[in-house]
Amino acid sequence: MTALAAHGGPKTMDIPGPHYRWPIIDPSLERAVSDQMHRSLSDRDARGIIGEYEAAFAHFVGTPYAISFSSGTSAIHAMSRIAGLRPGDAVLAPAYTFLATASPFAYDGVEVIFADADDHGNVTADSLAAKLAPNVRAVIVTHMWGNPCPMDEIVAFCRSHDLLLFEDCSHAHFASWGGSRVGTFGDMAVFSTNQKAITTGEGGVLVTSNDRYRELALLYGHYNKRCLSEIDSSAEYYPFAFTGMGLKHRMTTLGAAIGLHQLAQADKIEARRRGVLSRVRQELADNPVVTPVLVPEDRGRHGLYVTGLRFCPEAATVTRDEFVALAVAEGATEVDAPGSTRDISGEPLFARRDSFAPWKPEQVAAAALPGVRSFQDVFLKIPIWGYEGDEELIEGYLAALNKVSGAVAR
Numbered sequence: 001m002t003a004l005a006a007h008g009g010p011k012t013m014d015i016p017g018p019h020y021r022w023p024i025i026d027p028s029l030e031r032a033v034s035d036q037m038h039r040s041l042s043d044r045d046a047r048g049i050i051g052e053y054e055a056a057f058a059h060f061v062g063t064p065y066a067i068s069f070s071s072g073t074s075a076i077h078a079m080s081r082i083a084g085l086r087p088g089d090a091v092l093a094p095a096y097t098f099l100a101t102a103s104p105f106a107y108d109g110v111e112v113i114f115a116d117a118d119d120h121g122n123v124t125a126d127s128l129a130a131k132l133a134p135n136v137r138a139v140i141v142t143h144m145w146g147n148p149c150p151m152d153e154i155v156a157f158c159r160s161h162d163l164l165l166f167e168d169c170s171h172a173h174f175a176s177w178g179g180s181r182v183g184t185f186g187d188m189a190v191f192s193t194n195q196k197a198i199t200t201g202e203g204g205v206l207v208t209s210n211d212r213y214r215e216l217a218l219l220y221g222h223y224n225k226r227c228l229s230e231i232d233s234s235a236e237y238y239p240f241a242f243t244g245m246g247l248k249h250r251m252t253t254l255g256a257a258i259g260l261h262q263l264a265q266a267d268k269i270e271a272r273r274r275g276v277l278s279r280v281r282q283e284l285a286d287n288p289v290v291t292p293v294l295v296p297e298d299r300g301r302h303g304l305y306v307t308g309l310r311f312c313p314e315a316a317t318v319t320r321d322e323f324v325a326l327a328v329a330e331g332a333t334e335v336d337a338p339g340s341t342r343d344i345s346g347e348p349l350f351a352r353r354d355s356f357a358p359w360k361p362e363q364v365a366a367a368a369l370p371g372v373r374s375f376q377d378v379f380l381k382i383p384i385w386g387y388e389g390d391e392e393l394i395e396g397y398l399a400a401l402n403k404v405s406g407a408v409a410r
């Protein structure tokens with residue numbers, strides 16, 4: 001067997017970085033952005049590219065309404081406010097997620113109660129039920145790393161306890177569960193379009209089928225011109241249209257041009273990325289050390305954000321972090337054990353009382369979250385590529401993972 005690069009052997013791959021770039025910057029994207037630059041840099045209403053982008057996004061998800069925001073974080077904050085959550089109320093949220101799934105609720109002084117994860121890193125009806133408290137008014141789920149949560153049981157749980165359901169679909173733009181697209185199960189859902197499968201640089205989209213939520217979303221992000229022209233003047237909240245509710249969260253028109261360009265090719269992007277995912281699944285099928293983390297295809301379709309892998313400590317002579325370092329030394333520099341997406345339940349924002357931080361009901365004791373622990377300790381990821389000419393990268397990464405696995409397998 002060839003020696004590992006970390007032990008003086010040849011590197012599996014030697015392709016100059018960066019190894020993952022998104023979106024594909026081709027002449028047609030450059031033209032879309034420069035055309036928009038000449039048209040307008042900022043739109044106060046939805047008659048131009050913002051409206052066009054929102055309509056395309058709604059069509060993409062299969063939902064009646066999509067309202068753009070400056071970030072996924074600001075769109076999640078709007079969901080909290082639209083739902084009328086207040087200090088004293090609580091929301092059930094995943095402990096294992098990116099922090100912005102839960103931080104906007106804390107900003108509002110809403111108590112966040114954290115739920116455990118299953119072996120896909122997702123909350124379930126049972127893990128949510130275990131944390132149910134009398135002041136819980138809503139649930140937010142994240143479809144982690146692209147794998148959809150078990151939405152049929154989560155919808156049933158929320159109905160039976162009269163809870164609002166929010167979805168954080170930031171990892172899951174192309175995902176579905178039981179044939180329905182994620183983002184269509186809840187009362188509202190948010191898709192970040194930061195560095196995600198559909199990207200606008202910075203941006204977020206709130207989707208809903210509820211007219212009232214749509215109009216309130218405008219008040220929470222798009223005061224004045226848009227609100228005055230788009231909100232039903234007989235609505236009880238119409239008098240707020242001029243001022244909105246106090247903050248502005250508009251995205252830029254250039255971001256919308258970038259997003260619209262990708263949405264126009266969504267089928268092509270999806271086909272290409274699904275192809276990459278099945279290549280990885282096929283190639284790692286018999287690898288005892290790392291296996292893809294994928295919800296079974298007869299239950300749900302993957303969201304195509306990244307390829308998640310599970311490291312099997314019993315099958316290897318090294319730790320997960322040593323495995324990652326060995327793969328990186330082979331030249332597969334994007335093999336990653338994520339650091340900023342992890343158990344957030346102990347963060348001071350949620351767990352501590354400080355005079356300079358948002359209101360909190362009381363000092364919160366750390367909860368035992370065995371599912372989160374065991375998932376995050378063995379998780380690693382590689383990109384899902386998706387552009388012409390990426391074959392060399394994909395095959396290089398697979399060869400590096402297989403080489404290191406072969407060398408460290410028990």
Ligand SMILES: *Cc1c(COP(=O)(O)O)cnc(C)c1O
Nearest residue numbers: 071072073098100101170192194
């Ligand atoms: C990226 C992300 C967010 C935040 O979105 P921004 O657009 O970066 O504000 C929220 N939740 C999850 C799961 C994310 O991955």
